[in-house]
Amino acid sequence: MQMTKNVTLARAEALPDHAPIKINAMGINVFYGEKQALFDVSIACPDRAVTALIGPSGCGKSTFLRCINRMNDTIVGCRVDGRIEIDNEDVNLKSLDPVVLRSRVGMVFQKPNPFPKSIFDNVAYGPKIHGFASSKSELEGIVEHSLKKAGLWGEVADRLHQPGTGLSGGQQQRLVIARAIAVNPEVILMDEPCSALDPIATAKIEELMDELREQYCIVIVTHSMAQAARVSQRTAFFHLGRLVEAGTTEAIFTNPTDPRTQDYITGRSG
């Protein structure tokens, strides 16, 4: 009964924006062995918008993020129940290949993780293995397009064959974003993508998110309240494995309804 109620809430909650729902999570519970990390989380993320997940360390926001592209499958002893849909399609279907899923749902991590390959190969890798390019020139087109979208082209066009690991931290982060974009995803997940970057590199990534959201559904986990406020249209607050409150970013940061949200975003001990 409880679950049904939450499902209804999750569906209704995203409606005010009139944005189509891209990701719809319903009654998600996650267990690491005996320990339960997420409790009955239901949330809807609209398409072409940035949804920020905030909350104290260990609140389950990254765990939730990993459910969306089934990264938790790779963790031994991890069990996910509940239902996550992308475009009304269950991502946990046994028949759905996680590799295919992850090409639709790209992910960017806290620490930039370019492959130990050239800049070009970093971006070309995905399209190659997924067979997206039939010719060399087509592949070059994809690489250029992706690097341009990631706002990196101007900085690397003349050294595409140098190692990706030789770039600065901020550039590496944009390189992995280009790599994610290259396989033509629908959703981009970002787990604290700026926490290792300086303010200028951070601003570039934030500007990029703003551009990318015109085309993708972006979900970002961040510890910076200011960043969540700057980049997202919707914000969800997690606490102790539960979704406490989700709503428009403006509402969450000017007038949250739950005292736990209030305490967290204003820096009170609660």
Next chain:
Amino acid sequence: MSEHIVKSYEDELTQLAAEVARMGGLAEAQVASAVDAVARRDVALSEAVVGRDERLDLLEIDIEKRCIRLIALRQPMANDLRRTLAAIKIAGNLERCGDLAKSIAKRALVLTETEPVTPLTRSIERMGKLVADRLREVLDAYTTSDLSRATAVWQRDQEVDEHYNSLFRELLTYMMGDPRTITPCAHLLFVAKNLERIGDHATNIAEIIHYEITGETIAAPRPKGAAI
């Protein structure tokens, strides 16, 4: 409400509210003294009110600086953001109240040089007390974060308007009856108008408190007397 993890942040917010309360106390005293000066034809008190106005101006600047500092250095969110914005807006309203009180005090000075029109002065005094009460009520609501008291002030602005309208008619009657009273009556009319505006500032402050506490602006249109 629980305290901020960073103590100095908590202290800054507390001090900000204390400064606004202090400014409110001063504005309230200025309004009450200005009305007294009119009623008692007190030159010294009038001059004192005029002289003290600068303190309100300085307090407003100080509160503004504190708010800018808070926004720049602490990035207040949610209720803290509303508290900070409320402080800056309330200070603006209080500064206007101070200016209006000063203007009343200046007219009180001029009035001491004209023939007293006693019954009218009594009406002005009653209206002045009413307005000063509103201001005190709303400032008490601010310091105690009392939503129902703030809302009560907001709902009762009509009484001030009604007082003003009846004073207006009374003044007209006097001026028509005896043209020699036109000079003092015209001054009293301005005094009444200034008091009515102070009443409006009190209701503005009530609206700000409502937003600060609830995060919502008052939706309903404010009850208003007929405008003159």
